[in-house]
Amino acid sequence: MKKNRTILFNKPFNVLSQFTDADGRETLKDYVSIPDVYAAGRLDRDSEGLLVLTSDGKLQHKLAHPKNKVSKTYWAQVEKIPDMSAITALQKGVELKDGLTKPAKVALIDEPDIWPRTPPVRFRQHIPTQWLSITISEGKNRQVRRMTAHIGHPTLRLVRYRVGNWTIDGINSGEHRMLEL
Known part of the structure; x- marks a missing residue:
């Protein structure tokens, strides 16, 4: 075999x-x-x-x-710095066109020590960015990007860090x- x-x-x-x-x-x-x-x-x-x-x-x-709800953790670099109400909205679940997202684990994190992206993410001198760690257990199409856009913080760079126990x-x-x- x-x-x-x-x-x-x-x-x-x-x-x-x-x-x-x-x-x-x-x-x-x-x-x-x-x-x-x-x-x-x-x-x-x-x-x-x-x-x-x-x-x-x-x-x-x-x-x-x-249906198996395998959790996945993403590192998302978003435009502007989300306030606590934006983070709380993601944690509780946000209403997207295809329904309410399940609650997510969300935290502000320092920029991860990862490879540079080619091409680089667009940089705007007067608009700060913030990295978030977002853990979800569902997989709607482009879900993390749509979630951060919904709270007014579009994703500039998205890196999946973990699937289940693997990183x-x-x-x-x-x-x-x-x-x-």
């Missing part, structure tokens, strides 16, 4: 969370040459960070299916690590 493979991949900005693209954009195949693994969930092209790739269909379903610690952008399960 073939052994299942699971890989933690630190997806760079502007890379699609799939292995093929008819338009010739960068995809997972440009970074991962291990056969028969598939993304367990997605990260938008303009988001960075942890993507779990696996050949284990049960694990893929467990991580990707919303991007020690994995550089564009690199991956095989797990021993």
Whole structure:
């Protein structure tokens, strides 16, 4: 019997969370040459960070299916500094077009020690930015970006730090690590 493979991949900005693209954009195949693994969930092209790739269909379903409520932590660089009422709104859940988000764990954090983004995030001299740690257990389309926009603090950069118990610690952008399960 073939052994299942699971890989933690630190997806760079502007890379699609799939292995093929008819338009010739960068995809997972440009970074991962291990056969028969598939993304367990997605990260938008303009988001960075942890993507779990696996050949284990049960694990893929467990991580990707919303009913399993696997928590994910994101680091979001937002425009302006949110006040306590904005943070509280995210913590309680905000009403988006596709419904109320479940409560999130949210905290102001110092800028994480991570790789520079290429191209860099736009910088406005008179508008400060703030990093937030946001932990959610659902996965609506572009949810974190829509949540921060809803409270008036658009996301400038979004990095998924953690999925379940796995993090991007020690994995550089564009690199991956095989797990021993």
